[in-house]
Amino acid sequence: MLRVIVRRLLQLVVTLIALSALIFIWLRNLPGGPVEALLGERATPERRVLLTKALGYDQPILVQYGKFMQRVVTGDFGNSIRTGDPVTEVISRAFPATIELALAAMIIAVGLGIPLGYLAARWRGRWPDNLTIAGTLLGISIPIFFLGYLLKDVFTQNIHWFPPSGRLTTGLDNTNVTGFFVLDGLLTREFDASADALWHLILPAITLATIPLAVIVRITRASVLDVLNEDYVRTAEAKGLRHRTIRGRHILRNALLPVVTTIGLQTGALLSGAVLTEKVYNWGGIGTLITDSISGGRDYPVLQAIILLAALVFVVVNLLVDLSYAFIDPRVRVR
Amino acid sequence: MSLLDVRDLSVVFQRRGERPFTAVDKVSFTVEPGQTVGLVGESGCGKSVTSLAIMGLLPKRGNKVTGEVLFEGTDLLKLRPDDMRDRRGREISMIFQDPLSSLNPVIPIGVQVAEVLERHQGRDRKQALRESRDLLDAVGIPDPGRRLSEYPHQISGGMRQRALIAIALACKPRLLIADEPTTALDVTIQAQILTLLKQLVDETGTALVMITHDLGVVAGLCDTVNVLYGGKVVERAPRHELFAHARHPYTHGLLNSVPRLDSPRGERLHAIRGSVSDNIPWVEGCAFAPRCDNVVDACLEGPPPLEPTATGGDLRCNNPVSEEVAAR
Numbered sequence: 001m002l003r004v005i006v007r008r009l010l011q012l013v014v015t016l017i018a019l020s021a022l023i024f025i026w027l028r029n030l031p032g033g034p035v036e037a038l039l040g041e042r043a044t045p046e047r048r049v050l051l052t053k054a055l056g057y058d059q060p061i062l063v064q065y066g067k068f069m070q071r072v073v074t075g076d077f078g079n080s081i082r083t084g085d086p087v088t089e090v091i092s093r094a095f096p097a098t099i100e101l102a103l104a105a106m107i108i109a110v111g112l113g114i115p116l117g118y119l120a121a122r123w124r125g126r127w128p129d130n131l132t133i134a135g136t137l138l139g140i141s142i143p144i145f146f147l148g149y150l151l152k153d154v155f156t157q158n159i160h161w162f163p164p165s166g167r168l169t170t171g172l173d174n175t176n177v178t179g180f181f182v183l184d185g186l187l188t189r190e191f192d193a194s195a196d197a198l199w200h201l202i203l204p205a206i207t208l209a210t211i212p213l214a215v216i217v218r219i220t221r222a223s224v225l226d227v228l229n230e231d232y233v234r235t236a237e238a239k240g241l242r243h244r245t246i247r248g249r250h251i252l253r254n255a256l257l258p259v260v261t262t263i264g265l266q267t268g269a270l271l272s273g274a275v276l277t278e279k280v281y282n283w284g285g286i287g288t289l290i291t292d293s294i295s296g297g298r299d300y301p302v303l304q305a306i307i308l309l310a311a312l313v314f315v316v317v318n319l320l321v322d323l324s325y326a327f328i329d330p331r332v333r334v335r
Numbered sequence: 336m337s338l339l340d341v342r343d344l345s346v347v348f349q350r351r352g353e354r355p356f357t358a359v360d361k362v363s364f365t366v367e368p369g370q371t372v373g374l375v376g377e378s379g380c381g382k383s384v385t386s387l388a389i390m391g392l393l394p395k396r397g398n399k400v401t402g403e404v405l406f407e408g409t410d411l412l413k414l415r416p417d418d419m420r421d422r423r424g425r426e427i428s429m430i431f432q433d434p435l436s437s438l439n440p441v442i443p444i445g446v447q448v449a450e451v452l453e454r455h456q457g458r459d460r461k462q463a464l465r466e467s468r469d470l471l472d473a474v475g476i477p478d479p480g481r482r483l484s485e486y487p488h489q490i491s492g493g494m495r496q497r498a499l500i501a502i503a504l505a506c507k508p509r510l511l512i513a514d515e516p517t518t519a520l521d522v523t524i525q526a527q528i529l530t531l532l533k534q535l536v537d538e539t540g541t542a543l544v545m546i547t548h549d550l551g552v553v554a555g556l557c558d559t560v561n562v563l564y565g566g567k568v569v570e571r572a573p574r575h576e577l578f579a580h581a582r583h584p585y586t587h588g589l590l591n592s593v594p595r596l597d598s599p600r601g602e603r604l605h606a607i608r609g610s611v612s613d614n615i616p617w618v619e620g621c622a623f624a625p626r627c628d629n630v631v632d633a634c635l636e637g638p639p640p641l642e643p644t645a646t647g648g649d650l651r652c653n654n655p656v657s658e659e660v661a662a663r
Contacts, residue, residue, distance in 0.1 A: 231433060232437055232438055234392060234431070234437070235502075238423055238424065238428065239424035239450065240422065240451075241424070241450060242420070254439070254441055328441060329440070329441050330443075330486040331486070331488050
């Protein structure tokens with residue numbers, strides 16, 4: 001097991017290095033750039049040359065990359081071109097917001113998706129199943145930004161159940177410990193802040209959860225249907241076991257393998273969905289940071305770091321998924 | 336009172352937009368306490384469906400089960416699902432054909448045995464596992480303590496079937512239904528498993544319903560044999576009677592098609608011509624008629640009745656194989 005983990009971590013390092021090179025080259029080939037953004041359209045060519053030189057963008061791209069990597073291994077991702085703050089600081093401010101949002105969305109998607117998928121399978125071909133299938137189709141096909149604005153319109157304008165944007169009510173004092181506002185409130189016993197953060201979290205989390213929820217429902221349903229036909233479920237019935245035991249121990253445990261894989265793959269969708277969701281609800285996480293960094297003049301250092309971070313999150317989550325396999329399925333353990 | 340008294344059991348599969356299919360057609364047979372009864376026939380003759388209907392394990396939708404399944408006088412078909420659930424695994428158990436797919440791949444063997452004891456005998460996990468160890472030992476699994484924590488893929492096919500037998504007999508049921516328990520196993524292992532089954536049912540006084548297409552299994556094990564064709568019992572006889580002189584042309588054909596060591600070299604194996612047809616059986620006469628060598632006009636007019644024979648069995652045939660030929 002340890003060897004598997006070590007091998008996967010080495011693969012992760014290689015992946016990240018290759019990815020960093022790709023991003024580095026790709027970003028610098030995008031039209032426009034920080035120089036134009038900082039100086040404006042009417043800057044003289046001399047000043048442009050000067051700034052390009054000062055930022056080091058006149059050097060060959062490989063040299064630039066080499067210098068970048070040199071700093072990265074010491075944990076220094078440079079400073080944001082836009083604000084001048086260290087990139088690590090900029091990101092550590094935004095990252096917890098996105099993680100909090102993504103986790104909440106995943107809790108909704110998994111917490112609702114697995115039971116719904118199971119019920120649909122048990123009621124196959126009848127109305128609960130048909131309703132669920134229709135719902136998942138809608139969930140998959142509806143664009144996130146559309147759903148986001150729709151929910152926002154209904155639940156913040158027409159009926160004032162939820163706040164329209166942000167992570168906390170302005171003026172509310174909270175102590176920042178981890179950057180996860182709901183958790184911070186609990187840790188510091190500022191329960192009003194925790195509740196307020198949760199209240200802000202609900203709509204964006206639902207918006208972000210729709211696609212993974214729909215996918216998880218479908219995969220769970222298909223997987224449970226497969227398992228229901230297995231001989232060992234019949235054996236379990238022949239033993240006279242209780243419904244509860246058969247469902248948990250014999251059906252779901254086997255049916256969850258494909259679902260777990262899906263959960264891992266959906267983290268990718270979650271990260272990209274977060275960009276849109278955060279825009280709609282003015283969330284101030286990584287998604288917002290990405291859009292600001294691109295439209296606000298190609299903030300190379302910030303963008304590079306974010307994309308690498310996103311890749312890191314994706315690979316690590318999928319590593320965890322693979323490891324959880326071994327936990328669920330003993331046949332994987334042997335290999 | 337018989338332990339199990341199956342009366343006119345019918346199972347009709349009905350799917351929307353399709354013709355109803357009668358898989359089991361008014362099957363009746365009895366099993367006395369401690370007796371071993373065989374249900375014999377080729378694939379599709381309704382023997383597995385019969386056993387699943389007795390166990391209440393047929394799918395909830397798409398079929399209609401009629402008749403009576405009296406177990407110690409109680410009609411199992413009329414029991415509430417939860418009451419049937421209380422009896423399954425405790426009073427009536429079943430083992431299945433493929434021991435690999437019949438065991439849950441992600442649960443240790445020990446737990447799969449122990450959960451029956453937890454469910455029906457109120458044991459806690461620790462105690463149930465200790466008893467499971469003894470059960471595995473009793474079915475001849477070597478090093479049973481270690482097997483408890485092993486998974487089905489880690490043990491051999493024969494051991495898996497032994498484990499399933501241990502599960503089925505854990506609560507000392509009155510009746511065990513074995514649905515082709517040796518079909519998926521090597522021939523050498525088959526014999527071991529049959530010997531084990533025989534020994535265990537003898538020791539515990541459990542009655543056994545043996546479902547098989549293999550007459551060799553019947554010969555070694557069963558007291559009484561029911562031969563099924565097209566969902567109906569066509570011949571019923573005590574084992575010796577059946578092997579000595581099978582009267583029904585189908586049974587006769589089955590016996591003749593068993594390869595024999597003492598047959599002359601180069602002689603071709605006997606086969607029953609044709610195959611189980613897709614026609615709705617028994618509506619326009621005897622379902623076996625198209626494959627039968629003894630067919631007479633009456634066979635095409637309507638299904639022959641099941642009638643007692645002089646030798647203490649029952650026979651459903653207009654023109655049975657003559658005593659002389661049968662005794663050959």
